[in-house]
Amino acid sequence: MYEYLRGKVEYKKPDYLALDVNGVGYKVNISLRTYDFISAGEEVKLYIYNYIKEDAFKLIGFLEERERNLFEMLLGVKGIGVSLALSVMSTFDIDTIRDLVATDDYTNLKRVPKLGEKKSQQLILDLKSKLKTLDALSIDTRNDDAAKHLMIEEELISALEGLGYSKKEINTLITRDELRSFKTIEEAIKGVLKKVNY
Incomplete structure (x- = not known):
């Protein structure tokens, strides 16, 4: 039984990823939200739900x-x-x-x-x-860097939608790497609005 796993994402697919933990590869099932946020080669900590049945054993991972x-x-x-x-x-x-x-x-x-x-x-x-x-x-209990950036992403999208931007437009405004460079939601909003000369 696993409480959490920390390792490097070797590769990912929409429904699972391969997590390298000290040279051992684990297949971890994930949601699309997790898939969208993480990148191959990234170090992540995943909280694990152990799904056990007579004919199946699955690891299901969550960022929080x-x-x-x-x-x-x-x-x-x-x-x-x-x-x-x-x-x-x-x-x-x-x-x-x-x-x-x-x-x-x-x-x-x-x-x-x-x-x-x-x-x-x-x-x-x-x-x-x-x-x-x-x-x-x-209630916001996010402590890990990955979870913190996920919160910033969610709040940024909400703020930009409030300004009238569509999700498609938002995706063209900022890259995932740019998003991860921001430490606060305020910094993220200023960074995006600066790009569009708002």
């Missing part, structure tokens, strides 16, 4: 412990397994999931591929009683 906690909550929802739970977390971040549950917004929740209306309603029903836990998960 709170992401793993949410994943475990999703697995407790009737009809939701590992693949669907990862799909939910690939589509929405923790704060958005919390808001969708709080407002009974199954219409937007069912945008998750293969979730559907019934399972969306079931997810809200099962997690509704755990709103306090979701609130706690929504």
Whole structure:
């Protein structure tokens, strides 16, 4: 059983990555959000959920412990397994999931591929009683550099969307390497706006 793994990303695919830990390669399943953030050759720390069944053993990795906690909550929802739970977390971040549950917004929740209306309603029903836990998960507890930059990225995208930029335009405004050079969200916003002479 693994609590976390720290190592170098040898390569990545949309649903998993190969993590080199002291010369041993681990196949770690990930969400699309994790895939989008990390890069091959990067040193990362992943919090691990150990999925064990008679015919399968999978390692599922998250950049933050709170992401793993949410994943475990999703697995407790009737009809939701590992693949669907990862799909939910690939589509929405923790704060958005919390808001969708709080407002009974199954219409937007069912945008998750293969979730559907019934399972969306079931997810809200099962997690509704755990709103306090979701609130706690929504509190920013990010300590690692990777998680810190993920927070900056999320806040920067939100700020730029508020200024009227589309996601496509945002992707052309700033590269991943440029984003990682910023230490605060304020610095990131100033850097991007300077590029467009806002």
